[in-house]
Amino acid sequence: MTQKALAADAGISASYLNLIEHNRRAVAGKVLLGIARVLGVPPGTLSDGVESALIAELRQAAAHLPRQAAELAAIDELTTRFPGWARLTTALYRQTRDQETAIAALSDRLTHDPFLAESLHSMLSNITVIRSTSNILKNITDIEPEKQARFHVIIHEESRRLSDAAQALSRYFDHATDQNAGTATPDEALDRFLQRHDFRFPEIDAHPQANAEEMATTIAQVLQGDSGLDSTESRRLAQQAMVDYAADAQKMPLAEFRPSAEKLRYDPAALARMYGVDLHAVFRRLTHLNGKEGIQIGLVIANAAGRTLARRPLADFSLPRHGAACPLWPLFQAFSHPGTVQSALVELPGQKRFIALSHALAQDAPAIGTPARYHSAMLLIPVGFQDRLGDWLPPLCAPQPIGISCRICPREGCKARSEPQILGDEG
Amino acid sequence: MPQLRVLIVEDEPNIVESLTFLLEREGLDVHAQSNGAAALASIQTLEPALVILDVMLPNRSGFDILRDIRALPSPPRVLMLTAKGQARDRQMATEIGVDLFMTKPFSNTEIVGSILALLNDG
Structure with missing residues (x-):
């Protein structure tokens, strides 16, 4: 046709x-x-x-x-x-x-918001005391006068705490519904900001030795060009992240650091000695090599309460945003051996294996009578990358089973489990 | 009949005070511990017949303490008392082996009745 x-x-x-x-x-x-x-x-x-x-x-x-x-x-x-x-x-x-x-x-x-959880817990405790104590005063007549007075004081104290907690909660929701505050927490906004920039700032790496004023201008320009930071706190966190990045860049300029890392077979201790910096700085800088020549290095830094201070997730190793990470992570074990670098082979459900280097580092100069604050860092290197590492890495033992966090971990019979998983039936 | 001993592991002093008052009126020997990390040692020393255990404690979670209690040669009865009333907490406590799980706020009659029932049962 x-x-x-x-x-x-x-x-x-x-x-x-x-x-x-x-x-x-x-x-x-x-x-x-x-x-x-x-x-x-x-x-x-x-x-x-x-x-x-x-x-x-x-x-x-x-x-x-x-x-x-x-x-x-x-x-x-x-x-x-x-x-x-x-x-x-x-x-x-x-x-x-x-x-x-x-x-x-x-x-x-909402489920993981630490402020909401803490407020509800505190208010339920206040209500419990008020209910129990007022019930005693109403129903039990033979109370000694001192005890009676004491219970009145308790009711007064607890009702004031309840009132404070309710007001704080009300302020919190007022703030949360502020249109300018956006729907993400500042931590989430920071995460997204870093992801948008692929965790690297070439603008800083191009001129790592720029003076403070020039660096501040560069940082301000990057922040200005990013429309995703919708609250004052998220902008402050992003600015701090870039200031920290600039400090690492100045001490370990990428143009030098990259060949040095390759030459030293990514030995963090040797790199720390070479640049006169601490291991956490080297860990952070190593993640800035990601993307080139197939390098993929993850990192998480936490304080002793388990709060994540810095995170560089990997495609196969996501890091929970709201605390409650797997307690079996070497990251947490490092707190019991501060100053030592521990290496371990860890395995996630699904048999994804990583070399984990963990190291807890005091954040303050030693002072008599004052306990030091420690931060622990865990560097994660996919096991496939092992042949590019030198013999500085001690022989690895059998893989240690770990998870991401209990809520999404399918491991059955794990003694470290602190809450049930939400993925459905185990296994 | 010897006086039955109860240990309250709870970090809210006013809750401890009202519970102590109520339970002492029932003729019980009441002790309290506010620190999660020290709870197990207190249990081993005092050998209470019943432990009233809060879930959210400083230094150690009630679930961890419950696990340790269950591993004791002759564990006391455990009433878990928590402001965390979610189903999954209840499920977790049941899986570890709690005798009774109650949520705050409680009624005095209910909690005293439950405690006496647990003690008489054991």
Whole structure:
């Protein structure tokens, strides 16, 4: 059949059919059905290139709500006869899916918000005391006068604490609903900021020896160019992260550090000696080599309470954002051997193995009678990278099973488990 | 009948005070420990018939203490008392082997009744 005959039978002009054939016009609706009818083929075969994405998304939408029993066999007909409705369905599906993701994230945040958890715990304790003590005063008549007075004082104290806690909670929600505060916590905003910049600041690495004023300008420019920092606190955290980065860059300029690291086979202790810096600084700097020549090094630094102070996750080793990491991490064991670098082979569920170097470091100069604050760092090197490390790495023992955090860890019978997992049945 | 001993492991002094008052009126010998890390030692020294255990304690979680209690040769009965009332905490406490799990705020009648029932039961 000639193009001209086909166009005539389908009720369109030959030039329009030509445009369709060369993908310069989208084909849908009556025109598509007309051409398919003339050619004697299902309309879907003509629209594959144009509408396959739409069809795939409609299938996903149908799978999302299987109870609605959408007629999958009629997807072709829907997209060709009613392309607008099909697009509307997929748009609504996308919107629903995005909103579900956002709700899950917010709900997760609410569950893990340390301030909310602490406030609720404290208020329930206050209420418990007030309820129990007032009940004693009401129902028990033979109380000694001193004890009676004491219980009145307790009720007074606890009701004042309850009132303070309620006011603090109210202020917290006022702040949380502030449009400028955004939906992320400052820590989350910092994480996203670092991810947007791939955890590196070439602007700083280009001129690591810039003076303080020049460096401040560079940092301000980067911050200005980033629209994702929507609260004062998140901007402050991002600025601090860049100031720390600049300090490491100044002591270990990347142009020198990269070849030195390769030459020393990534030996952190040797690099620390070479640059006269502490091991945590070298750990941080090693993660800045990521991406080049297949290097992928992860890092987490925490204080003694387990709060994460710096994190560089890896694709195969995510780091929980809200505390409660796996207590079996060598990161935490290092606190019991401060100053020593410990190496271990660790294995996540799914048999993903990493070399973990951990090291707890005092943050203050020694002072008589004042306990030192320690930060612990754990460097994570995928085991596949081992042949690029030198013989500075002691022989590794059998892999130690660890997880990410109890809530998402499927390990059965783990003695370190502190809360049930939420992934469904174990195993 | 010897006086039955109860140990309250709880870091809120006012809760300890009201519970102590209520339980002493029932003729019990009541002791208290506010530090999670020292709880097990107190249990081993005092050998109480019942431990009233808070979940959120300074230095050590109630779940960890409960595990240690269960490993003792003749463990006391344990009533876990917590402001963390979520189902998963209750499930966890049950899995470790708690005798009774109660949430704050409690009613005096209910808690005293439960404690006496646990003691009489054992």
